[in-house]
Amino acid sequence: MKLARPLLALRHALLIPLALMALASAPSYAQTEVIIRQAPPPMQYERTPGPRPGYAWDRGHWRWSGRGxxxxxxxxxxxxxxxxIPGHWQARGPNWYWKEGHWVR
Structure with a gap:
C-alpha cells in the first residue's frame, strides 16, 4: 500500500502534462465545415468603429445556429x-458554405 500511493501520484503527475500537450498540439485550422441549402439573409448594417491600434475589426456576420x-x-x-480576411458565405451550386475568417501574411 505504501508503494501504490507514490506510483499513483507519479502517474497523475505524468498524465496531466501529456494530456495538455496533446490538446495543445491539435491543429488550430481544423474547423467544422458548415454547408447550408438556405441562402443567408442580407448583411445587417453595422457601424464600424474607428481604428484601434494593435487590433483588427472582425465585422459582424450571419452564422448558422442549426435551425436558422x-x-x-x-x-x-x-x-x-x-x-x-473576414469570414463569409460562399455559394456553390444550391449550397452555401461558410468560409472562416483568417490571417494572411
Missing amino acids: YVWAPGYWQPMRGARW
Whole structure:
C-alpha cells in the first residue's frame, strides 16, 4: 500500500502534462465545415468603429445556429502581424458554405 500511493501520484503527475500537450498540439485550422441549402439573409448594417491600434475589426456576420441564421456582431481581435480576411458565405451550386475568417501574411 505504501508503494501504490507514490506510483499513483507519479502517474497523475505524468498524465496531466501529456494530456495538455496533446490538446495543445491539435491543429488550430481544423474547423467544422458548415454547408447550408438556405441562402443567408442580407448583411445587417453595422457601424464600424474607428481604428484601434494593435487590433483588427472582425465585422459582424450571419452564422448558422442549426435551425436558422443568427446575427453575430463584430468584435475587435488582436493583430497578429498580418492582414485579416473576414469570414463569409460562399455559394456553390444550391449550397452555401461558410468560409472562416483568417490571417494572411
